[in-house]
Amino acid sequence: MKLVVQVRLLPTPLQAAALEATLRACNEAADWASEVAFDKDVKRNFALREHTYAEIKSRWGLGAQAAQHVIKKTCDAYATLTANLKAGNLGRPGSKRYQKAAGKPITFRPQSAQPYDDRMLSWQIDRRRVSIWTVHRRVKDVEFTASPEQLATLALYRKGESDLLWRDGMWFLNATCEIPEREPNTDPVDFLGLDLGIVNIATTSDGEIMAGRELNRIRARERKLRAKLQKKNTPSAKRRLKKRRRKEARRARDINHKIAKHVVAEAERTGRGIALEDLTGIRERVRLRKPQRATHSSWSFAQLGSFIAYKARKAGVPVVYVDPAYTSRTCAECGHIDKANRVTQAWFACRSCGFVDHADRNSSRNIRARAWELWRRGAPSTAPAPLPRQRSGAGRKRSITPSDARCASPSL
Numbered sequence: 001m002k003l004v005v006q007v008r009l010l011p012t013p014l015q016a017a018a019l020e021a022t023l024r025a026c027n028e029a030a031d032w033a034s035e036v037a038f039d040k041d042v043k044r045n046f047a048l049r050e051h052t053y054a055e056i057k058s059r060w061g062l063g064a065q066a067a068q069h070v071i072k073k074t075c076d077a078y079a080t081l082t083a084n085l086k087a088g089n090l091g092r093p094g095s096k097r098y099q100k101a102a103g104k105p106i107t108f109r110p111q112s113a114q115p116y117d118d119r120m121l122s123w124q125i126d127r128r129r130v131s132i133w134t135v136h137r138r139v140k141d142v143e144f145t146a147s148p149e150q151l152a153t154l155a156l157y158r159k160g161e162s163d164l165l166w167r168d169g170m171w172f173l174n175a176t177c178e179i180p181e182r183e184p185n186t187d188p189v190d191f192l193g194l195d196l197g198i199v200n201i202a203t204t205s206d207g208e209i210m211a212g213r214e215l216n217r218i219r220a221r222e223r224k225l226r227a228k229l230q231k232k233n234t235p236s237a238k239r240r241l242k243k244r245r246r247k248e249a250r251r252a253r254d255i256n257h258k259i260a261k262h263v264v265a266e267a268e269r270t271g272r273g274i275a276l277e278d279l280t281g282i283r284e285r286v287r288l289r290k291p292q293r294a295t296h297s298s299w300s301f302a303q304l305g306s307f308i309a310y311k312a313r314k315a316g317v318p319v320v321y322v323d324p325a326y327t328s329r330t331c332a333e334c335g336h337i338d339k340a341n342r343v344t345q346a347w348f349a350c351r352s353c354g355f356v357d358h359a360d361r362n363s364s365r366n367i368r369a370r371a372w373e374l375w376r377r378g379a380p381s382t383a384p385a386p387l388p389r390q391r392s393g394a395g396r397k398r399s400i401t402p403s404d405a406r407c408a409s410p411s412l
Contacts, residue, residue, distance in 0.1 A: 007150060020166070024111075027110050033070060035105045038104070048074065069116070077106045081101065090102075114164050128145065128151075157177040157180075185318055190372065191272055192275065192368065194275060198212060202304065204263065204361075205275075206266075226241065229241050253303065265315075273319065274312055277323075279302070331352065331355055331362070347359055
């Protein structure tokens with residue numbers, strides 16, 4: 001499976017200036033290639049190369065490999081845009097948002113990431129140095145920093161392209177690695193159900209609750225601080241906003257990584273699979289009051305699910321996605337479904353058999369039961385494929401039944 005290792009570059013001022021000039025030239029060339037692709041309606045790699053390759057090399061002074069990567073990056077951007085338009089992620093055909101996205105050429109930021117292959121970039125992992133091509137010359141001995149685990153992964157599994165990117169005044173290289181997968185567990189003894197939520201980020205069918213109250217308090221405090229700084233609108237306030245803009249996302253990402261690692265380790269230790277809810281489209285289905293919208297929009301359930309999926313695939317743990325309908329209203333003991341069963345956000349009390357439990361634990365037990373039933377039917381499964389760079393997630397999934405869920409296993 002493909003994963004990405006991100007290392008931070010520590011260039012000198014002269015090296016940083018060369019890297020900045022390279023990114024700027026490559027993205028200016030990509031903007032021009034994008035206009036040509038849009039005007040001529042030529043958005044395939046080899047076809048676009050005929051119209052742009054020579055001009056890119058002569059006008060911006062890019063080498064052969066860099067010019068080809070610029071053209072490929074442009075074509076990939078149009079392929080992504082087409083996929084989003086077909087999936088309806090940018091509104092319905094004819095809508096204002098749809099027309100805005102499809103009616104003009106794609107543009108690239110001056111600091112957008114630029115792919116490098118082994119002809120343009122060489123690694124000296126033992127010395128923590130890289131030699132990298134720039135528009136001026138090849139810059140050697142650019143220092144980078146990484147953890148021992150990252151260095152070991154790079155030394156053993158690095159394969160393919162690496163992306164050079166600039167973010168918040170820092171330089172990074174995202175290196176693609178081919179990580180071997182463990183032999184998949186095709187005969188799990190049971191499933192570990194996982195209920196995802198906002199108040200409690202994750203609750204397992206074993207009764208373990210990973211609370212999200214602290215994270216939600218931090219998010220509320222950050223929103224208030226952002227509102228104050230935006231209201232001030234002074235240069236110093238703008239600097240503080242820029243400095244803190246990704247802090248909340250980094251914190252949530254770190255928490256999700258820890259939860260995913262713990263859940264996968266527990267499932268692997270006990271020989272079980274993992275059962276997750278299929279929450280696709282939940283933001284479009286749910287109607288909320290205005291005070292609740294910010295909290296719901298910042299709920300990173302998809303990120304947590306993708307982390308669990310790729311870590312489980314790496315460990316050989318099967319993952320099953322189930323239909324979340326009525327899991328919070330169904331009694332895990334007798335199966336009685338009633339809206340009144342959910343007494344409060346935290347507590348569940350069955351109106352039929354009198355069973356009382358924590359509401360999220362009851363839901364996770366229902367998720368576990370649905371996953372186990374689906375697995376016993378022998379439903380076909382596909383593997384959740386990691387997304388590029390730092391994200392990962394489920395790939396193509398085949399629907400099993402209209403009411404049941406989708407099953408994902410690392411068997412493919």
